[in-house]
Amino acid sequence: MSDQITNLNRRKFITKSGTLAAGSFFIHPIAKALHLRENPAKKLRVALVGTGIRGTSMFGKSVVEDYPNEVEFVGLSDINEGRLAYGKKYIGVDCPTFVDFDEMIATVKPDVLIVTTMDSTHDQFIIKGLEAGANVITEKPMTTDEVKCQNILDAERRTGKQVIVTFNYRYSPHRxxxxxxxxxxxxxxVTSVDFHWYLDTDHGASYFRRWHGYRDKGGTLLVHKATHHFDLLNWWLDSDPAEVFAFGKLEFYGKNGPFRSTNCRPCPHKSDCDFYWDITKSKRLTDLYVDNEEYDGYLRDGCVYREDIDIYDKMAVQIRYMNDVQVSYSLTTYSPYEGYRIAFNGTEGRLEAWIKESQPWEEKPADELRLTKNFGETEIITIPHSGGGHGGGDVRLKDKLFKDPNMADPYRQSAGTRDGAMSILIGIAARKSIETNQPVHISDLVDIKLQAKRPKG
Structure with a gap:
C-alpha cells in the first residue's frame, strides 16, 4: 500500500473552486436579502447592535476598512454607553449611537441589522429587526433555546425578510x-463520523471568565461553541439531525477550583493560580471593557472558579441523522493544545484529519487530510493555510456578505435561518438530554420538517 503525498497548493485550489463555481452559478437568497443585486451602486445601510469584541472588530472596523464602497454604517447600539462611545471611535464611523435599540431601529431604518449581542438576547433583536423591515445578519448561535428559535422562524415567515447566520467555519479551505x-x-x-474538539487552557478558559459561563446567557458551550461544529456536520453530511443523546459535566472549572475570587485583578491568589490573567496588558480590552465597567458592572476577567458557573466543561454527544449517519462528538475545554480530530467512515474508505489550531510545538503552515480507500491506497492531501481569522473563513464570508452576494455558491456555504436552527437544535437537544438522561428528538423542538437530504436555497 503506497503513501502518496498530494499538495493542493493555493493556485490549484482557487482554480478548481472557480471552475466549480462557473458550473454552479445561481442567485442565492443572500443576494436578495442584501438588496445588492437590484442596485449594486447603492451602499448597504447597516446598523449594528452589540459593540463588544466581535461587533467592533469582525463586523465593525474590518467592514469599514475593507468594504468602504459597499457599506455605510447608519447606527450603533449597546446598553453600555461607555462601550458604545469607544466602539464608535474604534470602528471609525460617524453615525448616531443609541443606548435604546428601539429608538435606533425606528430612527435610522437600516437595510440590514447586524446582531452581535449576548447570545440569549439575539432573538429579541433579530425579531425586532425583521419587523422593522430589515434583513438580519446574526452572529452564531442564532439563539439559545427552542422557543426563541421557533419565534425567529415565525417572524421570518411573517415578515418576508431573511436572517443570515455567520458560519465562517464553512469558508475555510480545508473544510x-x-x-x-x-x-x-x-x-x-458516509455511514458514521468521529468528531472530537479540544479547547486549550487559554481559549477554553476564556469562556468561563465571561458571560458564556452561565447557561441562561450562552445556552452552554453545546450551543454557543458547538453550534459551529454541529453546523459543519450538517453541512458536510447534507442531512438533518434526527435524534440526540448526550452526557455532560462541570468537573474542572467553577466550584471545582482550588482558589476563588470575583475576577483576576483583585484576586489574592495571583501568584498561585495558573489561570491568573492580567487584562490590563491589553490596551484594546482595557479600553473596551475595563474602562466601561462602571456602566453595567461586567467583569471581562472573571474568575474561572466562580461558584455560580453552571455550564459543562466536558461534553459527549451521540447524533443520529435522517440519512442514518451516526456521529460521536465530544468537546473538552481544558486541553494542553487546541484543534480537532475528525474521521468520516464510508462504504468505500475513510477520510480523516487532525487539524491543529494552537499547540506547544511547531507545525508547518498547512492542514492535512488523509484519504484511505478500502483495499487500496492512502493519500495525504495538503491544504496551505489562508490568511485572516478562522483559517481564512472570516474574509471569504464577509466578501460573500458585503462585496459579492451574487457570487456562485457551489459548496452551499451561505447559511440561513434553517441552517442556524439545525445547528443550535443539536446543542439544545444535547442539553435537554443531559438534564433528563433521555434521548431527544429534534422534531419535538420546532416545526421544521426534517429531511434526509437538506433542501436547497
Missing part, C-alpha cells in the same frame, strides 16, 4: 475540501 471530497463520493456513502 471546503472535506465537503468537496465527501460530495464527490471519495469514500462512498
Amino acid at each position: 471546503q475540501k472535506i465537503y468537496e471530497l465527501l460530495h464527490e463520493g471519495a469514500i462512498g456513502t
